[in-house]
């Protein structure tokens with residue numbers, strides 16, 4: 001697709017969810033216009049519409065044709081397809097999983113379009129890079145003359161069509177485990193590590209992390225200044241309460257505390273997903289206190305959105321239940337990581 005210099009990039013956002021990709025594009029400062037977004041989930045579309053004033057096309061991406069895609073005249077396609085076929089907790093059926101079909105279908109349409117996109121950005125989970133879906137993606141993109149660069153930061157893949165290229169062609173057709181090529185694009189808030197080695201110790205890692213208080217909407221009342229590093233996170237099970245259909249009252253903190261009965265059977269839930277916050281510090285420094293004394297609570301949806309770097313004005317419409325909020329946020333992405341990648345991809 002030809003584009004005049006001053007024209008905005010025309011972008012299609014596939015699997016738009018609650019708009020993590022669109023927020024990343026905004027944060028990257030790319031002069032772009034989302035010409036259409038696509039998602040099958042009506043609740044996700046309610047949230048998207050609430051925040052962006054546009055309701056995504058609500059249908060199965062698998063039913064789109066090459067002519068439909070040509071009709072949008074887009075320069076770039078952004079895709080965050082379902083990750084369940086590749087996650088470690090899942091059955092790892094990869095391209096055999098019905099949830100992978102629409103992604104493969106959309107890639108296979110590229111040679112049949114008369115105006116193929118100049119750029120493609122794909123975001124997924126660790127596990128995708130070794131899947132047969134990934135092999136088919138690389139094969140299909142090579143056939144239609146794309147060069148690719150791939151990053152495992154949070155798991156990300158993206159491509160740019162010849163003759164345009166990446167700012168750093170040195171990394172073409174490589175899978176990188178470090179973000180150095182992006183460092184010029186990372187803004188202050190989303191500073192990326194320059195390390196091309198894993199962080200060597202837990203201490204170094206903790207020092208390079210933002211304190212968790214920065215992300216909290218409910219601060220700990222009993223917190224002393226300087227106690228920040230003592231707040232602990234535990235990976236245990238998700239929220240138990242089924243609040244389907246109930247309206248969500250964001251103002252009450254009580255609903256986020258983990259019931260003692262659940263903590264007592266902590267080990268049964270270790271395999272679940274989600275993180276917990278210890279709101280009471282251990283009495284003795286360096287000594288872990290029993291879980292029961294730490295007043296564990298779940299992060300609120302706003303806090304999860306903060307951890308994903310969603311902007312402050314992002315909101316859920318009232319009718320979205322607590323459980324739905326967690327599910328939608330859980331499907332979304334880290335804007336702090338995706339924004340520099342988009343900036344890198346769109347840089348001339």
Ligand SMILES: C[S@@+](CC[C@H](N)C(=O)[O-])C[C@H]1O[C@@H](n2cnc3c(N)ncnc32)[C@H](O)[C@@H]1O
Nearest residue numbers: 015016017018020039040041060061080102332
């Ligand atoms: C991994 S999530 C992407 C979330 C999004 N990037 C965000 O920030 O919220 C995948 C999304 O694709 C949607 N989806 C899955 N299969 C689809 C299909 N065949 N057609 C349309 N949407 C689909 C799901 O409803 C879900 O919202």
